[in-house]
Amino acid sequence: MSVDQEKAGPRRQARGERRIAQLLEAAANVFCTTGYTASSTNAIAREAGVSPGTLYQFFPNKEAIAIELGDRLIHQMRETTGEALAAVDPSTPLEEAIGTLVDRFTAFSCQHPVFFALMHGPDIPGRLTEEHDALHAHLLGQVEALVAAFLPGAPAADVTRTAHLCLGLYKAGLELVLSHEGAERDAYVRELKNVLIRYLEPLLTEYRDRATADLTTTRTP
Amino acid sequence: MSVDQEKAGPRRQARGERRIAQLLEAAANVFCTTGYTASSTNAIAREAGVSPGTLYQFFPNKEAIAIELGDRLIHQMRETTGEALAAVDPSTPLEEAIGTLVDRFTAFSCQHPVFFALMHGPDIPGRLTEEHDALHAHLLGQVEALVAAFLPGAPAADVTRTAHLCLGLYKAGLELVLSHEGAERDAYVRELKNVLIRYLEPLLTEYRDRATADLTTTRTP
């Protein structure tokens, strides 16, 4: 809290931040080219141009790197896609909403390929590791919020299930999108939107009808 | 001499075949619990209760194990789901077709959890290793055949794309199915069917209409 610390502290922190950013970028590259499981901390350090020791000065282990990377991706995503999410409210036509969301998110994923690498955890279904869990949980939370908004009155279990499905379908579609280019990629984007729209549309009307019915039922005792 | 061989040969082979089956079963377990990439041949041998050397008497490396495992799964799948596939022809109502297929395939996947582990290749999108490729290619081929049958006259590129999508959606749904149990699992199965039906239904009518239009155009010159 002394003046000295106030001067040195930020400078150090600044340097530390640069190192961390550098390491995370390197990690992103390595994760993308090698896959998370097969990536080694030594390889990340090498890619970052620092020694292994330096890496461990900032991260206690490999998983921590992935977690931090995931967190930063979440933040960046919020900044990039936040307005899109905000602009989407239940009054938006579904087609438009899905269109905007998928466009934004696929654009983000294309710019940050590591996003996909992190989403695809180490294969074991059920057993999620912390970093993938964090990323997944975040996305799921957002999707759940959206689903809840679009399906008012739907039971929590249904909302969760629908959100899980939407996220899963999106990830599946994204994989195909990322593994193609040009016109074909665009075609996959289009189809992914169709999948989601067609799946959700009936749910929307179903719950709208049900809500009306409930209303009627309630009003006419 | 021929008698000798007839007696001894099969006996040897029998023991070997048992070992192979045992190793493959062990590998399936290890792949499921550890994930393919993180699985080690030593762990597989240990699980099978044999020495590492024994494993290498039958398989040259880890990939070969996955390949053989995949091949056997494909065969078993053919036997188990073959009639379902055969019974499905374009005259079948889509809902019924999808229902049967998804039921059969999810049942199979639930009985052979390693099937999912092998379908989920080592994280790196695009870079497919041989064993996952084989499995994936087989499934894709079947799906393509189905899609082609249901969308007669569709351009090859569309068929392929649709097949890719269906398979991807199925895999995504399967992951959710496998990670739930009981009633919730059933619910996911239902929703997975809905996803596929709703996505494909419009394509069917679209191509049917187009075919009719072509017919009309051709007939009235």
Place this chain on the structure above:
Amino acid sequence: MSVDQEKAGPRRQARGERRIAQLLEAAANVFCTTGYTASSTNAIAREAGVSPGTLYQFFPNKEAIAIELGDRLIHQMRETTGEALAAVDPSTPLEEAIGTLVDRFTAFSCQHPVFFALMHGPDIPGRLTEEHDALHAHLLGQVEALVAAFLPGAPAADVTRTAHLCLGLYKAGLELVLSHEGAERDAYVRELKNVLIRYLEPLLTEYRDRATADLTTTRTP
């Protein structure tokens, strides 16, 4: 000793002999292409088209194979080059003797490349393994006999030393001969002869003179 044994015995032995020959031939091939140290018994068995177990029915270990191979080579060599050795007596002019011997032995080595592989033991000077020792000792014995014949009256130590040298020089030359072909190989053969002739010629005259001197000294007291 019964009739049965007399019938079966030889037949069995004949079969065994064939197997042994087959294994030794395979071993020769493997030793030549892989080098003795790096050769594996499994590889030899595979090359011979038999199982590892069969190999161990005839040879207790890898070294025994090399020993037997060496012994057979010695026998074959005796048959092939024996007359050459026999024909060489001190009355033969050195040039002719060396010429004949080198020709015979290089011809033999070219026909049996494993001969060289076995002569070149596992690198460690001094530490000779049994099989190479046997081969080496045999050759050395023959060379010593020759040297002793050509240098009558030479002290044993000198004979041994000269023999060691001649054999060493021959082996060095042989390596060069074997690693060339056609005219160049012939040139190396010629030069190898020259090396030996020029080295030994002075020794011959030296000992002849010394012998004469001794004679004179003894006669004129």
Place this chain on the structure above:
Amino acid sequence: MSVDQEKAGPRRQARGERRIAQLLEAAANVFCTTGYTASSTNAIAREAGVSPGTLYQFFPNKEAIAIELGDRLIHQMRETTGEALAAVDPSTPLEEAIGTLVDRFTAFSCQHPVFFALMHGPDIPGRLTEEHDALHAHLLGQVEALVAAFLPGAPAADVTRTAHLCLGLYKAGLELVLSHEGAERDAYVRELKNVLIRYLEPLLTEYRDRATADLTTTRTP
């Protein structure tokens, strides 16, 4: 920062250099006692008193160790025997030249027994591995230069062949020298010199005469 590097850098390098020297010395010992092919990196690490991982921090594999060892030997040899080579020019009487060279080189080989172990490649004639090749090529180059100097006007092929032979003869002699001690060793050194002198002497006069003849022929047309 530069100060840091100037301070830290060399210190690190110093430690590393010491380790490398230590590892190379250990490797030399192991190669000598076990032979190159049969030597294991684990054994080398053990001999050096470090863990296997440490070895691999400095050398990517066994061959790299041999290569570096060979390189250092070449350098040491240059320093130790360089003046001897330099002092030898065609005007030197052959006997003296050979005497000096053999004395120097055998002295060096006796002090560095691994030199011989590395010269003796892995048994397979023709198939040279990089490390032995480097050493061999270096020696051959020097011998060729000498031969060319002593046999002016000799065709390149003859020079190369003669060099190959001299080197081979030297190696053969060296093996004998190394496997004896005391007076007997000296005797082998003497004989090795004799071999080389007697083999080369006639070549010298031959080419001298030929050169004179050419001169005469040219002058008296």
Place this chain on the structure above:
DNA sequence: GATGAATGAGGATTCATTCAT
């Protein structure tokens, strides 16, 4: 005799992580 399955120690090599400087 012959087979081929079985062994387990040992080979090269990698890797997450720690530590002295």
Place this chain on the structure above:
DNA sequence: TATGAATGAATCCTCATTCAT
């Protein structure tokens, strides 16, 4: 902070040899 050397357990895989059939 930063370095890079150090670790040692774990990786994949091989090999000489044995054993039940």
